[in-house]
Amino acid sequence: MPRFTVVKLFSKQYALAVAVLCVFFSPLLRAQDQFPFHLESTNSTDRIRIAVAPFKPQSADPATAGYKNTFDTTLFADLSAAGIFDIVSKSLLPQSSPGNQSEMNLAQWSAAPASAAMIAFGNLSTQNGHIVVNGFLDDAKNTQFPQVFVKQYNEEASDDQARQIAHRFADEIIARLGGGGVGIAETKIYYVKQTGENKEIWEMDYDGANQHALTHLGTVSMSPRISPDNSRLAFSSLGRDGFQIKMFSLLLNRVINFPAAGGTNVSPAWAPNGNQIAFSSSRTGDPEIWTADANGSIARRITSFRGPDVSPVWNPKTGGQIAWISGRTGLPQLYIMDADGSGVQRMTDGGYATSPSWSPNGQFLAFAWDRRYGPGAPGGQDIYVMEITTKKWIQLTHDSGRCDFPSWSPDGRHIVFANTPDGKGAHTRIMTMLVDGTQRRALTGSGADMPNWSWK
Amino acid sequence: MSSYAHPAPLQQKFSSGFAGAVVLHVAVAGILIGMAFLHPFQPKHWGEDAASAGAIQAVMVNALPLPTKAPPIDHSVLASENVTKAPAPPVKEKTAPPPTPNDLLIKNKVDTKPPKVAPKENLTPTKHPLPTPDSPKATTGDAATQLPQAVTQSVNGTATVTVQNRSFGNRYAYYLRIVGSMVTKNYNEQHPDPRASQDKSVSMLFDIQRDGTIQNLRVETASGSPTLDAAAKRALLEIDSFGPLPEGDHITIEYKFDYHHP
Amino acid sequence: MTLQSKPWKWALLAATLSLAIGCHHNNHPLSNPATGLPAASDQPAPTATLTADPLAIDIGQSLVLNWRTTNATSVVIDGIGPVPVNGTQTVSPSNSTNFHLVAKGDGGSTEANVRVTVRVPVAPTTGDEANNSSSDAGNEIDFAQHVKDVFFDYDSFDLRPDAQQDALNAARYLAAHPAIKVLIGGYCDDRGSAEYNITLGENRANAARTALISAGVPASRLRVVSYGKERQFCTEENETCWQENRRAQFKIDR
Numbered sequence: 001m002p003r004f005t006v007v008k009l010f011s012k013q014y015a016l017a018v019a020v021l022c023v024f025f026s027p028l029l030r031a032q033d034q035f036p037f038h039l040e041s042t043n044s045t046d047r048i049r050i051a052v053a054p055f056k057p058q059s060a061d062p063a064t065a066g067y068k069n070t071f072d073t074t075l076f077a078d079l080s081a082a083g084i085f086d087i088v089s090k091s092l093l094p095q096s097s098p099g100n101q102s103e104m105n106l107a108q109w110s111a112a113p114a115s116a117a118m119i120a121f122g123n124l125s126t127q128n129g130h131i132v133v134n135g136f137l138d139d140a141k142n143t144q145f146p147q148v149f150v151k152q153y154n155e156e157a158s159d160d161q162a163r164q165i166a167h168r169f170a171d172e173i174i175a176r177l178g179g180g181g182v183g184i185a186e187t188k189i190y191y192v193k194q195t196g197e198n199k200e201i202w203e204m205d206y207d208g209a210n211q212h213a214l215t216h217l218g219t220v221s222m223s224p225r226i227s228p229d230n231s232r233l234a235f236s237s238l239g240r241d242g243f244q245i246k247m248f249s250l251l252l253n254r255v256i257n258f259p260a261a262g263g264t265n266v267s268p269a270w271a272p273n274g275n276q277i278a279f280s281s282s283r284t285g286d287p288e289i290w291t292a293d294a295n296g297s298i299a300r301r302i303t304s305f306r307g308p309d310v311s312p313v314w315n316p317k318t319g320g321q322i323a324w325i326s327g328r329t330g331l332p333q334l335y336i337m338d339a340d341g342s343g344v345q346r347m348t349d350g351g352y353a354t355s356p357s358w359s360p361n362g363q364f365l366a367f368a369w370d371r372r373y374g375p376g377a378p379g380g381q382d383i384y385v386m387e388i389t390t391k392k393w394i395q396l397t398h399d400s401g402r403c404d405f406p407s408w409s410p411d412g413r414h415i416v417f418a419n420t421p422d423g424k425g426a427h428t429r430i431m432t433m434l435v436d437g438t439q440r441r442a443l444t445g446s447g448a449d450m451p452n453w454s455w456k
Numbered sequence: 457m458s459s460y461a462h463p464a465p466l467q468q469k470f471s472s473g474f475a476g477a478v479v480l481h482v483a484v485a486g487i488l489i490g491m492a493f494l495h496p497f498q499p500k501h502w503g504e505d506a507a508s509a510g511a512i513q514a515v516m517v518n519a520l521p522l523p524t525k526a527p528p529i530d531h532s533v534l535a536s537e538n539v540t541k542a543p544a545p546p547v548k549e550k551t552a553p554p555p556t557p558n559d560l561l562i563k564n565k566v567d568t569k570p571p572k573v574a575p576k577e578n579l580t581p582t583k584h585p586l587p588t589p590d591s592p593k594a595t596t597g598d599a600a601t602q603l604p605q606a607v608t609q610s611v612n613g614t615a616t617v618t619v620q621n622r623s624f625g626n627r628y629a630y631y632l633r634i635v636g637s638m639v640t641k642n643y644n645e646q647h648p649d650p651r652a653s654q655d656k657s658v659s660m661l662f663d664i665q666r667d668g669t670i671q672n673l674r675v676e677t678a679s680g681s682p683t684l685d686a687a688a689k690r691a692l693l694e695i696d697s698f699g700p701l702p703e704g705d706h707i708t709i710e711y712k713f714d715y716h717h718p
Numbered sequence: 719m720t721l722q723s724k725p726w727k728w729a730l731l732a733a734t735l736s737l738a739i740g741c742h743h744n745n746h747p748l749s750n751p752a753t754g755l756p757a758a759s760d761q762p763a764p765t766a767t768l769t770a771d772p773l774a775i776d777i778g779q780s781l782v783l784n785w786r787t788t789n790a791t792s793v794v795i796d797g798i799g800p801v802p803v804n805g806t807q808t809v810s811p812s813n814s815t816n817f818h819l820v821a822k823g824d825g826g827s828t829e830a831n832v833r834v835t836v837r838v839p840v841a842p843t844t845g846d847e848a849n850n851s852s853s854d855a856g857n858e859i860d861f862a863q864h865v866k867d868v869f870f871d872y873d874s875f876d877l878r879p880d881a882q883q884d885a886l887n888a889a890r891y892l893a894a895h896p897a898i899k900v901l902i903g904g905y906c907d908d909r910g911s912a913e914y915n916i917t918l919g920e921n922r923a924n925a926a927r928t929a930l931i932s933a934g935v936p937a938s939r940l941r942v943v944s945y946g947k948e949r950q951f952c953t954e955e956n957e958t959c960w961q962e963n964r965r966a967q968f969k970i971d972r
C-alpha cells in the first residue's frame with residue numbers, strides 16, 4: 001500500500017516537473033511563430049493573363065529585324081519580371097503578327113490555347129535613322145471597345161534605344177493594368193565595380209543591360225546612393241585622409257563639390273525629399289550618424305554612443321525615420337529612430353546584422369543577417385525582410401553563399417543584392433529576385449557589389 | 457485482527473509513530489531549506505527585454521491561394537433575427553372533481569366545453585433572403601438594360617462590381633475587371649462569421665477618383681450580419697489605389713458581395 | 719494518528735518553506751558596500767566610466783570625453799552640467815583639468831574621474847633639430863622593427879595585453895625619433911559588411927592612437943585612416959589570414 005502511494009506521488013511530481021520545464025522552454029519556441037505578413041506578391045490566380053505578340057516589322061532590312069528582335073525580347077522580359085502578369089507562353093500564341101488594330105482578330109487571342117485577357121502588339125520600322133514603334137494594348141474580352149491605349153515612340157536608331165522603347169512601353173502597360181503600381185523597366189541600378197586594385201561606381205539598367213562606368217577616380221569608391229530625382233549620386237571614396245563623402249552629378253557627368261570633414265565619412269543616404277542626406281562620420285572620434293543638407297552644410301549629429309554607427313537609410317514614405325546599424329552592444333544590430341535621433345528602437349536581437357534598405361511603402365526593412373540562432377542557423381549571411389511594426393521576419397536566401405547589400409525596387413516587388421557563392425570578395429556578383437525570394441538570377445558577372453536601385 | 461481492539465498499545469504506537477512523523481517532516485523541511493540555500497531559484501526574465509527586442513520568424517504564405525490570416529477573435533454568435541415562437545403549452549382541461557362518498561349526486565349543469573387546444577402555430581422556418589443569382593454579363597456590353605458588371609468568384613462567395621456609368625463600363629471593361637480582382641483578393645483574406653453571414657449579401661457604394669483612390673465609401677444595403685459588412689468594408693479600405701482612371705474625373709462603383717461558404 | 723496531526727504539520731512545513739525562500743531573497747546582493755550607501759531599494763547601484771581621447775593635448779586642441787553609465791537616472795559632469803546617461807562631448811580646456819562625473823540612480827550614486835593634461839609648447843632648440851634631421855629620414859626597416867602593428871580579436875577594437883605592450887615599445891621608439899610622424903591604418907578581415915568594417919577599422923586605429931598618446935606620443939604626430947576590408951594583407955579564408963587582417967598598421971606618414 002505505501003509503495004503504491006509513493007509511486008503515485010512521484011509520477012505526479014514528475015508530470016509537474018515536465019510541465020514546468022515545458023513552460024520554461026516555450027520562449028525558445030517563439031522563433032517558430034508562423035504568422036505571415038502581406039508582401040507585394042501575387043499568386044498565379046490573381047495575375048492578369050497577357051499575350052505579347054511579336055511586333056510586325058514595317059521594313060524588310062536586316063537592321064530593322066535586329067531592332068525588332070531586341071525590342072520583342074526586352075518587352076517580353078520586362079512584362080515577365082513585373083510579377084503581376086501571367087504571360088502566355090510563346091508556343092501558345094496564334095501564328096498571326098498583327099501590326100495595328102484593324103489586323104487584330106480578338107477571337108483568335110481570347111480563345112484557347114492562348115486564352116489571353118489582354119494583348120500587347122504593334123509594329124516597328126526604321127525611317128531616316130530613327131526607330132518608330134506603334135504599340136497597342138487591347139482588352140481581348142471587350143469586342144466592342146477593345147483598345148486600352150496606343151502609343152507611338154520615335155527615337156534615334158540604335159540597339160540601346162530599341163531596348164529603351166520596349167522599357168517605356170512595358171512601363172506604360174504596367175501603369176494601366178498594375179493597380180496603382182509603378183513600372184520598373186526604366187529604373188537603373190548603381191553599383192561598385194572592381195577594376196583591378198581599385199573600385200569605381202558603375203551604372204546599369206534594372207535588367208543588367210548597358211553596364212558602364214560613371215567615376216574614374218583611381219581609388220576605392222563605394223556605397224553609391226542615387227538621389228530621389230536621379231540627378232546626383234552620393235558615394236564615399238578613399239582619399240589621403242581616409243574615406244570621404246563625394247557627390248557625382250549625372251547631369252554634368254562629373255564629381256561636384258562636397259565639403260570634406262575630419263575622420264572617416266561613409267555610407268550616405270538620401271531623404272525622400274531630396275534635400276537632406278544622412279551618413280556615418282567619425283569626426284568627433286567615434287563613428288556616429290549625422291544628417292546634413294544635400295550640399296553638405298548644416299551637419300548635425302543624431303547618435304551619441306560608443307561603438308560604430310553606420311549605414312543609415314531613411315523611411316522613403318515619410319522621411320521621418322532612419323534605420324541604421326550600430327555596434328553599441330557588440331556585434332552589429334539593426335535599429336530605427338526618428339530623424340532627429342529620438343525614439344531609438346532595436347530591431348534585431350542577436351547575430352550579425354548589416355546593410356538595411358527600407359521598402360517604398362515604408363512597412364518593411366530588408367537587411368543582411370547572419371542570424372546564428374533558431375531554425376537554419378548557423379547558416380551564412382542571408383537577406384531577410386522584417387515587418388517593422390511587428391518585428392516578424394522572413395528569410396529570403398538560403399545556402400547560396402554570403403549575401404549582402406539588399407536594395408528595394410520602387411515597385412516594392414523586387415530586391416537586388418550582392419552575393420558571393422564561395423565567400424571570396426572577388427567573386428561577388430549582383431543578383432535580383434522577387435520579394436518572396438523566387439525568380440532569382442544574376443545581373444552581372446564577378447566583381448560587382450553594393451547595388452542601389454533608383455527611386456523611379 | 458485490527459488494532460482498534462487494543463487501546464493500550466495504541467497509546468504507545470501513537471507516541472512512537474508521532475515522533476517518527478515529526479522527524480520525517482523536519483527532515484523533509486530541512487532538505488527543502490537546504491536546497492533553497494544551495495541552489496537558489498533565479499527566474500529568467502520572461503517576455504521581451506526592453507533593450508533587446510524579440511524578432512520573430514514568420515513564413516511567407518502569400519503564394520498559397522488560401523486565406524492565410526488568423527481569424528479575428530470576435531466570434532459573435534448571432535441569433536436569428538426572427539425568433540420562432542415556441543408553441544404554447546396545452547391548457548389543462550378542467551375536470552369535475554370525483555364525487556366523494558358522502559356527496560349527494562345532484563344533477564348539475566355539466567360543463568361540456570370542448571377541450572381547449574393550443575392554437576396551431578405556423579412552424580415553418582423563417583425564410584432567409586436567397587441570393588439573387590447575377591448573370592455573368594461581364595463585359596460584352598450588348599445588354600443595354602444591364603449596367604456593366606464584373607463578377608468574380610472567391611473562396612467566400614461571389615463579388616459583383618457594377619459601375620454606374622454605362623459608357624465608362626462598356627469602354628473600359630478591363631478596368632472594372634482590375635477593380636473586381638483587387639477587391640476579391642482582399643476579400644479572400646477576410647473572415648466574417650460563417651453562420652451569421654451564410655447566404656447574406658451586402659452592397660457598398662464608393663467613388664474612384666482620377667488617381668484611382670477610393671472616396672465616399674458607404675454601405676448601400678446592409679446584409680444584417682455585422683461581420684460581413686465589416687469584412688466588405690475592410691476589403692475596400694485596404695486598397696491604396698486601383699491605378700489611374702483611364703478617363704474622367706471619378707466614377708461611382710457599386711460593389712455587391714454575396715457570402716456563401718460551403 | 720497521522721490524520722489528526724496532518725493539518726498543523728503541513729502548516730509548519732509551509733511556514734518554514736516560505737521563511738527559507740524569503741530569507742534567501744534577502745541574501746541577494748542589493749546593498750553595494752562599494753558606495754558605502756545603504757541599498758535604497760531592490761535596485762542595483764549605478765556604475766560609471768569616464769574616458770578622454772586623447773588624454774594629453776597641446777593648448778588650443780580639443781579632445782573628446784566619453785562616458786558610459788548603467789542604472790543611472792541623472793548624470794552630471796563638473797564644468798559641463800547635466801548630460802545624457804551615455805555620450806560624448808568635445809571640449810577644449812586651456813589648462814590641465816580633472817573631469818569629474820557623478821551618476822545618480824535609484825540604487826545610489828557613483829563617480830568617475832579622468833585627468834586631462836594640456837601641454838604648453840616649448841620653443842624648439844635648433845641644436846636638437848640638426849641632430850634629429852639626420853636620423854629622421856625615416857629608416858623604414860628600423861621603424862618596422864620597433865613599431866609593430868597591433869592585432870585585434872574578431873569584431874573587437876579593444877587592445878589585447880600583447881598589443882598594449884607593443885604600443886609602449888612603439889611610443890618609446892617614437893619618443894627617440896621625435897620628427898617621425900605616423901599614419902595609423904585600421905583594417906578588418908574580409909568577413910562581415912564593407913560599410914560596417916570601415917567603422918570598425920576606424921575604431922581599431924583610434925584605439926591604437928589612444929594607446930600611443932597615453933604612452934606619451936603627441937597627438938599631432940599621429941594620423942588615422944580606416945581601410946575597412948579594403949587593401950587586405952592576404953586573401954585566404956582561414957583564421958590565420960583573418961587575424962593577419964585584423965590590425966592597426968603603423969606607417970611613416972610623409
